Amino acid sequence: MMVALFTIIVAFTTFHTYEAQAMDVWGIFKQAQKLDQQGKYAEAIAKYNQIAPEFLKKKEYGNAAGMYRRIGDDYAKLKKYDDAVTNWDKEAEYTGKANMTQMSIAAKRKADQLRSSARLFVETTASALGSTNTHGAIFEPKNGAYIGAYAELDPAVHNSKTAKPFYTDGFPALTGKGHAAYLIYFTYGKPLSSIKSHIDHAREAGVALQLGIQPLKGLGEVQDDAYLRQLARDIAASGVNVFLRFANEMNGDWVPWHETNPKNYIEKFRIVAKVFHEEAPDNVAMVWAPDRSPEYSINDYYPGDDAVDWVGVSLYTIFNPTLDPLKQGEDRSSHLEKFDYIYKQYASRKPVYISEGGVAYMYPEKKQDKTDWAVYKMKEFYASLPMLYPKVKAVFWFDSNHDASARIKYYMLSANQKLLEGYKQSVANPFYLSGLGDESPVAYKPINAASPVPASTQKISAYVKTWSPTISKVTYTIGGKTVATVTSLPWTAQIDFAPYKGKKIDVVVKAFDSKNALVTTQKVAVAVK
Template structure:
């Protein structure tokens, strides 16, 4: 069954193609008719039990993150507060309180050999939020050779058993040069992607929406588009879009420009799965977020996920890779404006005055 959404125009965004996915409406996550879902990655406190975001260079089987930094959030309740006591949900609930609303999407990171769903994953699928499960990759040639078939089958069955719609973002940033030793080539990646989907299909896993997600930067000199498995293999197209530590200041529109040009040729909903404003931008963080809101109000963009974390920072002085808005009143206010705008609240969830 194919879900279809007619994408209209918004000011300055231009026309977008009619959007289709291979996901089954009502069973797997499908795009909203109007607007875009709002979500976030909110890491646990240092030493917490929930998973951290693995670095892009994490080796297969690594479940934890690369450099960890200051965690965002605290154990205070969110707008409703009813889920703050569930595993992994205290930081999410605190972030929701700051945003003045419940999230549509909560992101979770899992290593290639990590079991799921557990902890935060289980809490999210047990609520009315969507789980965005970011699953690390492995050696693509070994996947195609069948080395991991039993593992893949077990994960497929586990997702099916939740009985809830789940976004699955496998092997993100596959275009990065640092991952070439295990990704090998675009052809190898595509073969591995199709191998995973074949196993999920054999297990009759219908509640998954497949999210293909290279880096936005990969649409420059590298050709991230070469890793695209095909419209019949992908439900959502995605990009990770941090501004980049080598820029003094860069609007999100510039970061996404080449990716969006490429995406116009695909009849797919767009997800921006990791965007954030660096603390290095200081007083201009709120300005950046308000400009980002205008960029993301695009008729083809159907989900945006804020990366509310400092864990990619090399140390406490590294403000260019620190994206948490916690403690920055102006940045929190600007991000709350985005989160509570009708465009980014397509399910019309209750809105409060925020923190």
């Protein structure tokens, strides 16, 4: 009996080994392609899933990646985007193994644009966090972020001929809230007296300046000489606190001080930092501020912790549908998450901030109005930044519709009432500070399985990312019961956790689009103490 059973097992194993070896993978692939052409995507997926493992067995990673790409594409056509993301992740993995680096990067980017996730936060007092989010740098608040702007090109808030209004008065009047600092540009080689009116108005208004010093003739003119020493002494004597942003966006080839050899840039930054640290130690913070892109070279230009007081970044978003993985003419990117790289690289050691930036309300290539999209992205940014990036310490809005290039960019608040109202609502959050020395009374802590929430009624907010460019509603469900429904960012609700004391629960977060269609369902495991 046992001999017969062994014979059956051997025969069965041999049959399936032969079957696998004999599988006509390319024949099945052609069948899948035909099903695709007929719009039978679920059936095509089954065929691709049948042959993808065969390619993996043979370590034909490029072919396997091609199957997972097609599976992902078909799931996207079926609007099963979470499944699409799973398979595009596999495409990225196996193109990487096949040394097809650029294809791997593209697949990962495609997956990330449609990836859904949810993170929960509980509002707490800043005093409860103490110095958790501070570095002890000059001008740095323990908690909260200064708000600032570049506003001298907005005619509604600034008249350069009469100084009535001047942006230090006009911009707070426009936005309904005082701003802690203003960005102005300054050409290296000129005396400080060339911007005397800016210095005088900043002193009178009690605001700081972010001085964007630009060596327009290149870095060769930057020396530890009488000019630089005198500039530093004049700023020290000005009575104005200054964020000195020297030669920003140095990683971009569009600025005249860009150096293909980062060592040359680092040498010049360190010269400027040394002079200002010696001559103006009490009222100047040295700012190193690359552009967010290209990311790959940013770290090469870092001058060192001893030379840098604050790290800034230029952060702009302009509607761009060309990278839409669904080919539906949408921009699914996150303005907020473009800050992620700089934050992760430097926030543990320096105060980080958006030294200039904004979300444009026009698609310039097509002259299409994208106000609603821009307002959502703006609100999402300001609402979620305190939760995701609590060590951010300032945000400057670029209030202008001007640009040196032919491609005008549209960020001016006074030119778009919806954008202005969105900005007013965004900066009303007490996390955003109106003056140097101010501190935020509120802070946010993540809640999850490792970071418990107290067993009482708590003010909960969420960061919800989905494939949909915008969300109109979020619901929270615990144990099959909907406990809150909210319709505005950052999806803040009062939730009573007392019934779940000592338990681990799933908070189910559902997001809906503007047509009230369900976009995603995410479970967040939460411990209740």
